Amino acid sequence: MKARRFFRSFQFAAQGIGTALKREQNIRFHFLAAIVVVFTGILTGLSYMEWLVVILLIGGMIALEMINSAIERVVDLATVELHPLAKQSKDMAAGAVLVFASASAIIGLLIFLPKWL
Numbered sequence: 001m002k003a004r005r006f007f008r009s010f011q012f013a014a015q016g017i018g019t020a021l022k023r024e025q026n027i028r029f030h031f032l033a034a035i036v037v038v039f040t041g042i043l044t045g046l047s048y049m050e051w052l053v054v055i056l057l058i059g060g061m062i063a064l065e066m067i068n069s070a071i072e073r074v075v076d077l078a079t080v081e082l083h084p085l086a087k088q089s090k091d092m093a094a095g096a097v098l099v100f101a102s103a104s105a106i107i108g109l110l111i112f113l114p115k116w117l
């Protein structure tokens, strides 16, 4: 019974990923970018620790982008009218994505650049 419940939750989560991929261009872009980064990592040759960091950043970026999309949907569901709190909520969520993306880009450069130069 518990295993069935767990499987159902897993199915819903997979549906969420499918919906995000279908409906959100940003998330498709992040998946594509992740594939490019993994191939570049294989060609460049990363250490065990560097792979751990890269995988963490890729997973974190996609997960955060999905949370951002989820927040946008909840806000749109809560109000169709313009509201300062709706704007703050959407903009903060977008800001969180920007913060993580900037940190990921800097870490990516710190990992890859020394190997290429």
Ligand SMILES: Nc1ncnc2c1ncn2[C@@H]1O[C@H](COP(=O)(O)OP(=O)(O)OP(=O)(O)O)[C@@H](O)[C@H]1O
Binding pocket: 072, 079, 080, 081, 082, 083, 084, 086, 087, 088, 090, 091
């Ligand atoms: N209900 C609302 N009330 C006030 N401001 C809003 C509301 N909905 C969106 N905004 C603001 O308007 C701007 C543009 O929002 P818009 O809806 O175009 O994009 P988004 O919903 O943030 O993202 P996406 O384009 O990916 O759907 C953002 O600053 C957002 O915070």
